[in-house]
Amino acid sequence: MTKRFGDTIAVNDLSFAVNEGELVALLGPSGGGKTTVLRLIAGLETPTSGDIFIRGHRVNDLPVQKRNIGFVFQSYALFKNMTVYRNIAFGLRVKKWKRRAARERVEELMQLFGLEQLGHRYPHQLSGGQRQRVAIARALAPKPDVLLLDEPFGAVDAKIRQELREWLVRLHHQFNVTTLFVTHDQEEAMEVASRIGILNCGRLEQVGSPQEVYEQPANEFVARFIGVMNVIELEVRNGMACLDQIAFPAPGYKDGDKVRVGFRPYNVRVSPSTDEYRCQAVIRHTYFLGIMMRLDLELPSGARVCARLTKEDYKRLGLATGMRVSFQIAEHKILGAAQNSNAHTAAGSGCTHGER
Amino acid sequence: MRSAERHFSALPGFRFTLGYTMFYLGVIVVIPMAALALKALELSPGEFFRLVSTPRAIAALQLTFGASFVAAFVNAVFGTLLAWVLVRYEFPGRRWVDALVDFPFALPTAVAGLTLASLFAENGWLGRFLVPLGFHGAFTRAGVVIALTFVGLPFMVRTLQPMLENFERDVEEAAAILGASRLRTFLTIIAPTLLPGVLTGFTLAFARAVGEYGSIVFISGNLPFRTEIAPFLVVIRLEEYDYNGATAIAVVLLVVSFLILAGINKLQLWANRFNR
Incomplete structure (x- = not known):
């Protein structure tokens, strides 16, 4: 109707x-x-x-x-x-x-x-x-x-x-x-x-x-509306959308296209050892959300990624603000081609829905 | 009475403001009323009764209270309707109509009386059509009611408007969803909710009508026993240097008004029971 x-x-x-x-x-x-x-x-x-x-x-x-x-x-x-x-x-x-x-x-x-x-x-x-x-x-x-x-x-x-x-x-x-x-x-x-x-x-x-x-x-x-999601705009090269060291396959897109990639913060795996995962970052902020912790990671390119892990994991891994870490993204989704009107660039994106 | 000393207050000093209030009320209201009462006390009860029970005085008092009541009632019905239309509907010229409502406030009542009298006179714009139909608006009791309705209208409308603006439309919709017809919604929900406001407007319009003088003098013709109102009779007595007669009638006006207003106030407390 x-x-x-x-x-x-x-x-x-x-x-x-x-x-x-x-x-x-x-x-x-x-x-x-x-x-x-x-x-x-x-x-x-x-x-x-x-x-x-x-x-x-x-x-x-x-x-x-x-x-x-x-x-x-x-x-x-x-x-x-x-x-x-x-x-x-x-x-x-x-x-x-x-x-x-x-x-x-x-x-x-x-x-x-x-x-x-x-x-x-x-x-x-x-x-x-x-x-x-x-x-x-x-x-x-x-x-x-x-x-x-x-x-x-x-x-x-x-x-x-x-x-x-x-x-x-x-x-x-x-x-x-x-x-x-x-x-x-x-x-x-x-x-x-x-x-x-x-x-x-x-x-x-x-x-x-x-x-x-x-x-x-x-x-x-x-x-974006349900839960928290990282949305990053990336350029496609050789059929892959690349975020520093991480490459997301982007089938159906030509080289030079810009695509939007989304992933949930809890799908970001963080390690205190800089060579465990392929991607490097620095913890810029940590937020205490009850049983969960939220980390804002800054990549060498300046891009920001939001990660979530339990307080136990955070303690066990010995993470802290300012630390150099490595990370990977366990699960992601290609959301579609970037809209030109929307000026989301890799550098400017991060958590789209601030939780609480 | 509670002192407001410990709380922050925008106006300084509870004592000062209360003192000022008392002084102001004293000068403006209490002293004139007391003077009237004292003057009346100079009369013996028998004398007082004789002065107010002359057929002419009784006729004048009956007309004043009767016509005021009818006028306030007419305003209660049509003023409510007018307020409803002004609040609920958006139509071209609404602001003009809204401004017109204040006219009776601003217009000198003598001017209003003169205008109404000439309108309803046999050769007036309205009288021309109404008199052949048997309706005499000028120099009759109906004329008194018309003039009192005119001066009382803004009290009704201006009292109800803010109440209607606060009346949520959801409430009507909720009643409809529960199956209630428009009539039922009006009778069981809208009318009882508005009743306290209607009573307040009624009281104000009524009080205004009892004290009205200027417009009536011109439209009623002031025929003793027929169209003479009590305030006019007071003036006649004063012009005759009959101060006792004037005082006695004034006191009756005052006391009866007071009793009626107290009665309406009781009714209002009942009507407003759900807001306390």
């Missing part, structure tokens, strides 16, 4: 399917069209072209009210003139549930969500995490076919985020409702979702399991 707002294309020829009971993340930078996709599914926007199916039924012409969707807004959008209880019960009242059935459903949800004591509170008397739970409970109460979550953890602080992620996974197991959630946090998507769709500029770049998108990124955007 496609959605245009005037001249801007918010969603461009997007097509994907979510299986019954699946938990799928839509991941991408802000302004990538993620929220628009959710709004299209919910019926808050009308697609410029294309169709939307829920459980095999085309819902394009179905008004918002009839789509039986649960939607959790980034801002939660709680009804602030209603208590927690009445917020959760709202959808049930509208759908004319029997009084007793509705009360049981609301009480069940409040218990599951740890809101039993808060039934009489108003939204402004709740913490951010509590509000979010009320928003999800409200969306789940009428037993929707699909649950859509827009940046569900965007507004809470880092520590609560972690708890909420685990909670969301448990919740999904319990209710088994087909869930699509939007996030710009790749870690969050990797941890929570069974499949991830990566969205950029309204285009779906890749859909796959967390492992697939991490290990076999479909293109450079995905590779």
